Amino acid sequence: xxxxxxxxxxxxxxxxxxxxxxxxxxxxxxxxxxxxxxxxxxxxxxxxxxxxxxxxxxxxxxxxxxxxxxxxxxxxxxxxxxxxxxxxxxxxxxxxxxxxxxxxxxxxxxxxxxxxxxxxxxxxxxxxxxxxxxxxxxxxxxxxxxxxxxxxxxxxxxxxxxxxxxxxxxxxxxxxxxxxxxxxxxxxxxxxxxxxxxxxxxxxxxxxxxxxxxxxxxxxxxxxxxxxxxxxxxxxxxxxxxxxxxxxxxxxxxxxxxxxxxxxxxxxxxxxxxxxxxxxxxxxxxxxxxxxxxxxxxxxxxxxxxxxxxxxxxxxxxxxxxxxxxxxxxxxxxxxxxxxxxxxxxxxxxxxxxxxxxxxxxxxxxxxxxxxxxxxxxxxxxxxxxxxxxxxxxxxxxxxxxxxxxxxxxxxxxxxxxxxxxxxxxxxxxxxxxxxxxxxxxxxxxxxxxxxxxxxxxxxxxxxxxxxxxxxxxxxxxxxxxxxxxxxxxxxxxxxxxxxxxxxxxxxxxxxxxxxxxxxxxxxxxxxxxxxxxxxxxxxxxxxxxxxxxxxxxxxxxxxxxxxxxxxxxxxxxxxxxxxxxxxxxxxxxxxxxxxxxxxxxxxxxxxxxxxxxxxxxxxxxxxxxxxxxxxxxxxxxxxxxxxxxxxxxxxxxxxxxxxxxxxxxxxxxxxxxxxxxxxxxxxxxxxxxxxxxxxxxxxxxxxxxxxxxxxxxxxxxxxxxxxxxxxxxxxxxxxxxxxxxxxxxxxxxxxxxxxxxxxxxxxx
Numbered sequence: 001x002x003x004x005x006x007x008x009x010x011x012x013x014x015x016x017x018x019x020x021x022x023x024x025x026x027x028x029x030x031x032x033x034x035x036x037x038x039x040x041x042x043x044x045x046x047x048x049x050x051x052x053x054x055x056x057x058x059x060x061x062x063x064x065x066x067x068x069x070x071x072x073x074x075x076x077x078x079x080x081x082x083x084x085x086x087x088x089x090x091x092x093x094x095x096x097x098x099x100x101x102x103x104x105x106x107x108x109x110x111x112x113x114x115x116x117x118x119x120x121x122x123x124x125x126x127x128x129x130x131x132x133x134x135x136x137x138x139x140x141x142x143x144x145x146x147x148x149x150x151x152x153x154x155x156x157x158x159x160x161x162x163x164x165x166x167x168x169x170x171x172x173x174x175x176x177x178x179x180x181x182x183x184x185x186x187x188x189x190x191x192x193x194x195x196x197x198x199x200x201x202x203x204x205x206x207x208x209x210x211x212x213x214x215x216x217x218x219x220x221x222x223x224x225x226x227x228x229x230x231x232x233x234x235x236x237x238x239x240x241x242x243x244x245x246x247x248x249x250x251x252x253x254x255x256x257x258x259x260x261x262x263x264x265x266x267x268x269x270x271x272x273x274x275x276x277x278x279x280x281x282x283x284x285x286x287x288x289x290x291x292x293x294x295x296x297x298x299x300x301x302x303x304x305x306x307x308x309x310x311x312x313x314x315x316x317x318x319x320x321x322x323x324x325x326x327x328x329x330x331x332x333x334x335x336x337x338x339x340x341x342x343x344x345x346x347x348x349x350x351x352x353x354x355x356x357x358x359x360x361x362x363x364x365x366x367x368x369x370x371x372x373x374x375x376x377x378x379x380x381x382x383x384x385x386x387x388x389x390x391x392x393x394x395x396x397x398x399x400x401x402x403x404x405x406x407x408x409x410x411x412x413x414x415x416x417x418x419x420x421x422x423x424x425x426x427x428x429x430x431x432x433x434x435x436x437x438x439x440x441x442x443x444x445x446x447x448x449x450x451x452x453x454x455x456x457x458x459x460x461x462x463x464x465x466x467x468x469x470x471x472x473x474x475x476x477x478x479x480x481x482x483x484x485x486x487x488x489x490x491x492x493x494x495x496x497x498x499x500x501x502x503x504x505x506x507x508x509x510x511x512x513x514x515x516x517x518x519x520x521x522x523x524x525x526x527x528x529x530x531x532x533x534x535x536x537x538x539x540x541x542x543x544x545x546x547x548x549x550x551x552x553x554x555x556x557x558x559x560x561x562x563x564x565x566x567x568x569x570x571x572x573x574x575x576x577x578x579x580x581x582x583x584x585x586x587x588x589x590x591x592x593x594x595x596x597x598x599x600x601x602x603x604x605x606x607x608x609x610x611x612x613x614x615x616x617x618x619x620x621x622x623x624x625x626x627x628x629x630x631x632x633x634x635x636x637x638x639x640x641x642x643x644x645x646x647x648x649x650x651x652x653x654x655x656x657x658x659x660x661x662x663x664x665x666x667x668x669x670x671x672x673x674x675x676x677x678x679x680x681x682x683x684x685x686x687x688x689x690x691x692x693x694x695x696x697x698x699x700x701x702x703x704x705x706x707x708x709x710x711x712x713x714x715x716x717x718x719x720x721x722x723x724x725x726x727x728x729x730x731x732x733x734x735x736x737x738x739x740x741x742x743x744x745x746x747x748x749x750x751x752x753x754x755x756x757x758x759x760x761x762x763x764x765x
Contacts, residue, residue: 003660003669007689007712010666013269014221015228016256018663019068056226056403057204057532058603069225072651072658076493077512078542081108083494085125088114092121097499101469101726102657104494110509111546116501123498123507128550131506132562135459138486138504139563142458145172145438149448149457152178152417153464154406155513157526157538159581160552161408163574164463165416166584167560169426170435170568174442176419179465179654180409181445182472185741186371187402188413190380194624195393195400196617199410201609202363202399204532207234209397212359214352215243215273216284216383217369217747221251221664222650224367224403228255232270240355243273245369246281246645247675247722248715250664275352280343281643281720282634282748284370285379288386289630290338290349293330295357295389310357315391321620325627326385333630341630343717361397362390369645371402372747374636377740381626388623394614404531406654407513411529414589414607419444428588433568444742445471446734452480460502461488461559463552464510468497469655472732472744473704490555495655496726509549515540517551520576526553527582527599529607535592536604553578640697640750642680646725646732655726662724667712674753675714675722684753688713691756694723696731696749704731708756721751 012018087107093116096104113131114123126134142148150168152161165176180188188198195201207213207230220227232255235241243252253276256269279287299309316323335346342349356362364383370376384400392398404410416425419442426437443451449471451457460481471477481487484502491498492512498505511517517524517540525539550558557575564571574581579596586595591607598605610616616623635643649671651659661668665675674692681688690711696704706728716722725746736745 005669008666008668010250010664013254013256014251014664015068015225016269022068022663056224057530057534058536069222069650069653073653073656074514076105076656076658077109077514079108080545081106082111082545083107083109084111085114085123088123093123093499093501094121096494100657101496101655102660104496104499105656107494109493109545110491110507110549112509112548114507116505118501118503126506128548128558131508132558134504134506135461135486135488135559136562138459139171146175146442147456147458148173149175149177149443149451149460151445151448151460151462151465151467152176152412153462154179154404154409154412156412156463156552157408157528158411158415158535158585159526159578160463160556161412161415161417162581162585163553163556163560163571165418166429166433166569167556167564169429169437170433170560170564172438174419174421174438174440175448176417177443177445177448178412178417179406179445179470180413181419181742182470182744183368184371184402184404184409185444185743186376186380186738187366189741190377191384191400191402191611193377193618194381194384194388194626195611196623197609197611198413199533199609200399200401200531201393201612202401202532203606204230204534206363206397206399207231208237210234210239210359210361210363211397212240212242212355212362214356214362214364215241215245215252216364216366217245218365218367218403219245219247219249219251219647220403221249221255222648222652225251227403228272229257231255231272232257235272235274236270240274240359241272242275242277242352242355244277244279244284244287246278246716246720248276248278252276275355277344277348277352278715278717280341280634280717281645282373282375282631283342283344285375285382286338286342286630287344287349287352288379288382289330289333290335290342290344290346291353291356292382292386292389293333293335293338294350294353296327296330298353298357311389312391316388319614319616319623320388320625321622322625322627326625329627329629337630341634356386356390361395362387362392363397363399363401364392365401365403367403369747371741372738372743372745373634374736374738374745374748375631376738376743378626378628378631381628384623385625388625393623394612399612402531407530408528410531410533411527411535414529415585425589432584432588435568446737446742446744449477449480449734452483455483457483458485459488460484460486461490462497463490463556466495466497466655468500469495469726469729472729472736472746473734474726474730476734490552508555509546510555511540511544511549511551513538513540515542515544515549519551519554519578524551524553524578525599526578533607533609534604535598535607537599553581634748635697635750638697638699638750640752642719642721642751642753644694644721644723644728644731644749644751645747646728646749647722649724652724665714670710671724671727672709673712673723674709675712675716676753677716677718677720678713680718681711681713686711686755692753693756694728694731695752695754696733697752698733698736698750700733700735702733704733706730707758721753
């Protein structure tokens with residue numbers, strides 16, 4: 001497939017007619033337009049299905065409750081193209097591995113179970129019974145349960161995730177690496193230390209009541225577009241939206257609501273950000289520290305002058321601990337250090353602080369621009385510090401809002417997908433199911449890959465996801481996957497991981513979120529949890545493409561049955577009737593009492609949040625201020641002229657590539673591009689459009705380089721770069737991850753840029 005390439009700045013607002021046109025194009029291209037239109041009308045609605053894309057909450061008020069990227073996800077999943085044994089008879093694994101990620105996923109839906117034959121280098125058909133038996137055979141041959149890795153994608157339902165973690169723990173392991181390890185770990189870990197709960201404290205409706213919203217390190221126009229509706233609504237009602245984001249992103253500037261007819265046919269659009277600051281990559285902690293320093297100076301001056309202070313002293317005295325140590329750290333941090341690391345001026349930070357100071361109700365929200373640095377945990381806690389100063393917890397229109405990625409990544413963790421499970425969870429499972437769960441911590445994703453490289457992993461089961469494309473240090477990860485004794489991929493579509501088979505490998509085709517799930521007891525629904533701790537039902541309506549596709553829940557239950565038998569649990573009965581799974585969830589997890597009955601609540605039900613109720617389950621029983629110093633360097637122990645972040649294009653969701661355009665950034669028909677400030681391009685003696693190689697600066701002796709990337713002049717601070725993943729994942733060292741999180745530092749990669757030494761790749765799109 002050939003695509004017309006161009007770099008053409010996009011001048012329109014985000015959303016609007018451009019979004020409608022793109023949505024229409026994807027629906028038509030699916031070759032299943034009428035069915036997909038019906039699907040879209042049921043998406044994010046009561047008794048409909050939850051969007052398989054992002055985890056943003058549902059307002060349950062709009063006629064059309066989907067965004068452009070949600071429509072892409074639905075139409076991509078509902079294609080009529082098939083990948084089966086006949087397909088693999090025509091394509092070897094080696095030949096497919098030479099193709100692009102876009103090509104692989106464009107081939108269609110997986111429709112029958114397949115087993116890899118190393119002699120023919122092809123996947124061949126296998127029966128479901130034989131597939132389950134093969135998995136059980138490999139699991140029984142393990143010397144120790146920790147030779148198993150159970151990887152999970154954020155798209156797995158609560159029901160499938162609960163069975164998955166229960167199966168692993170009954171087998172004897174806490175090895176639950178998951179996609180959250182690579183993206184959001186700093187939010188959960190940081191908030192737990194600060195407020196005792198690793199989740200956001202707000203409801204979706206709080207956006208309508210906020211006076212100020214601070215947006216850190218996220219691009220909702222591409223990654224969670226429905227958030228733009230909430231931001232636009234807040235801005236229209238007078239809230240000031242202050243954005244800190246390294247790149248200038250169209251969705252954070254102007255947004256035309258595609259659901260408003262006038263905005264589709266006129267240039268009318270709403271402003272999102274009232275102030276837009278572009279910090280250096282990894283400079284957000286310094287920026288927040290600068291705001292706090294300005295606020296502390298104002299507080300002291302007002303008290304000296306006999307005026308009321310600007311902090312919520314009642315809240316601080318009653319509900320927090322450790323503020324004096326943080327104030328001492330602020331005093332020890334110079335303005336020079338703050339401005340140098342943040343890349344922002346003192347006046348910019350004082351202006352941002354003034355917005356916070358004069359707002360009665362403040363929301364702070366952030367995403368992966370915050371969580372993929374070495375010091376991310378401390379950055380999350382610094383944001384929490386800021387909110388504690390004003391008592392911006394436990395009241396309407398105020399709070400902390402980490403924005404998750406996949407639609408149930410938060411629910412997976414709630415269900416127990418956690419390599420370091422809390423003792424209360426293990427105690428509850430052990431009592432209810434009468435077994436002793438393993439207590440030692442398991443592997444997060446980076447640790448799992450390292451174990452594979454040491455030949456310690458006999459079986460990898462992946463419940464969704466695309467580890468080969470999502471993980472850092474791509475060549476090493478590909479080597480790691482091939483070292484496994486058995487790899488099992490539970491997937492909807494062909495992806496890069498399938499082309500890195502272990503010594504034995506299975507692909508098990510699963511139903512998508514949009515499809516009808518019929519089991520022995522009748523039609524089933526599943527549940528998911530969004531970023532606001534709302535749990536709601538999701539019921540697909542589309543007819544499955546193949547009678548050989550199975551639900552994720554049924555696949556997990558059958559693997560467990562084949563491996564463990566029925567001594568402790570009738571796994572197959574749970575596969576027949578998901579309400580039985582929800583009964584077990586209700587009996588073992590707090591907040592899920594009367595789970596089945598509550599699934600009928602319109603819009604779902606809220607799990608609650610102890611911190612939002614000002615009940616802080618920290619060791620002190622109070623919210624904890626963090627007194628961490630600023631990092632000495634964003635990229636410690638290495639010197640480099642540039643810092644690179646990896647990011648998504650607009651035609652992409654995680655590792656799924658829907659197309660080769662990035663409309664809002666003005667990139668068309670290509671992905672091997674490097675965004676750079678025009679003055680940096682000139683300083684290298686290069687021109688916009690030149691081809692370059694990008695090399696990681698590291699001290700481990702491993703050459704990490706990607707080649708032939710096209711320079712694109714962009715509004716980004718000097719010394720900072722951006723490029724798409726998975727193309728630039730090879731540049732991220734497996735050994736470079738966040739302190740206390742294990743999350744790869746994909747937003748702060750020290751690199752050098754040199755003229756390309758080889759010709760452009762001929763990989764087919």
